[in-house]
C-alpha cells in the first residue's frame with residue numbers, strides 16, 4: 001500500500017467519537033510542532049528530539065500524526081521488526097489539553113490498520129510501558145517481559161571523582177579494613193559485532209540470561225533474529241558480558257544522548273540482563289566509567305534490571321556512588337497484542 005502524506009482509514013467500529021481527527025505521515029518540517037506539544041513528557045527523558053531526524057530516514061518506520069483543525073495533537077511511531085511479524089509502537093504522545101478523550105486509542109487503532117494494510121505479514125503489536133497496568137490493559141495485552149527501572153542523576157564531574165576512589169567492583173581503594181575483600185570477578189568482555197553475532201545468534205548461551213529470550217534495548221524489544229541484529233548493530237551500543245564462553249550477565253549500554261531537561265543534560269540507558277548481583281554491579285560501574293568519562297554536566301542514568309536486584313543496586317547508588325535516586329521502584333513492561 002502506498003502511504004500518502006494525508007492518511008485515511010475506515011473508522012474502527014469501537015472507535016470513540018473523536019470529531020475532526022485527521023492523520024498524516026510526519027515529515028522533517030513537523031519537528032517544531034511535535035516538540036511544542038511534547039514538553040515535559042517522559043519525565044524530561046524524551047529521546048525524540050535526538051532521534052527524530054534518524055527516524056525520518058528509517059525505511060521500516062512510519063511516524064503518524066493526528067491533527068485537529070490542522071494542528072498536531074498526537075504522535076505515534078510504528079517500526080516493523082522481528083522479520084516483519086511485529087509492529088513496534090513507540091513515541092506515543094498526546095498534547096496535554098487533548099488527553100483523556102480517547103485520542104491515543106484512536107491513533108493506536110488507526111496505525112494498527114495502516115500497518116496491517118502495508119505489511120500483511122505483521123501478526124502482533126508490541127509496546128513498552130512504564131505506567132501502572134491494570135486489569136483492563138491485560139484484557140488487551142499479553143505481558144512478554146518486565147524489568148525494574150532504577151533512575152539516578154548526578155553531575156558527570158562528581159561521579160568521575162567518586163569512581164576514581166573505587167575499584168572495578170565498587171570497593172573503596174583506600175579501605176583500611178583488616179579483612180581483605182573477596183577478589184573482584186574477572187573484567188567484563190566488550191563484544192565486537194562478530195562476537196555479538198556469535199553469542200546472541202549462533203549459540204544458546206544467552207537464552208536463559210535474557211528475559212523471555214528478548215533483548216530489550218533502550219525500550220525496544222527484539223527477538224533473537226539476524227534481521228534484528230542488523231538493526232541493533234547499526235546503533236551506538238556497548239555490548240558487554242561477564243564471560244564469552246559461559247555468560248551469566250549481559251548488558252547493553254546505549255551511548256549517552258542529550259535530553260531536553262536543560263543545558264548540558266544527558267541520558268544514559270543501560271539494559272542489564274541476569275541475576276548475579278556482583279556481576280551486575282561490576283558491569284554497571286564499568287559502563288558508568290566508560291560512558292560518562294567525556295561528559296560535562298548532568299546525567300540521568302536509567303538502568304533496567306531484574307526486579308529482585310533493584311534494592312541492592314539502590315544501595316550501591318546511594319551509599320557507594322553517592323548519587324541521587326530520582327524515583328522509587330517502577331517497572332518497564334513489554335506487552336503484546338494480536339493485530340487482526
Ligand SMILES: CC(C)(COP(=O)(O)OP(=O)(O)OC[C@H]1O[C@@H](n2cnc3c(N)ncnc32)[C@H](O)[C@@H]1OP(=O)(O)O)[C@@H](O)C(=O)NCCC(=O)NCCS
Pocket residue numbers: 041042091092093094095098099100101102103104105106108127128129130131
Ligand atoms: C499516555 C497517553 C498517550 C494517553 O493518551 P490519551 O489520549 O489521554 O489516552 P486515553 O486516556 O484517552 O486512553 C485511550 C487509549 O489509550 C490507551 N493508553 C493509555 N496509555 C497508554 C500507553 N502508555 N500506551 C499505550 N496505550 C495507552 C488506553 O488504554 C486507551 O485504550 P482504549 O481506547 O483501547 O481503551 C497520554 O497521556 C500522553 O501523551 N502521556 C505522556 C506521554 C506518555 O507517557 N506516553 C506513553 C508512552 S508508553
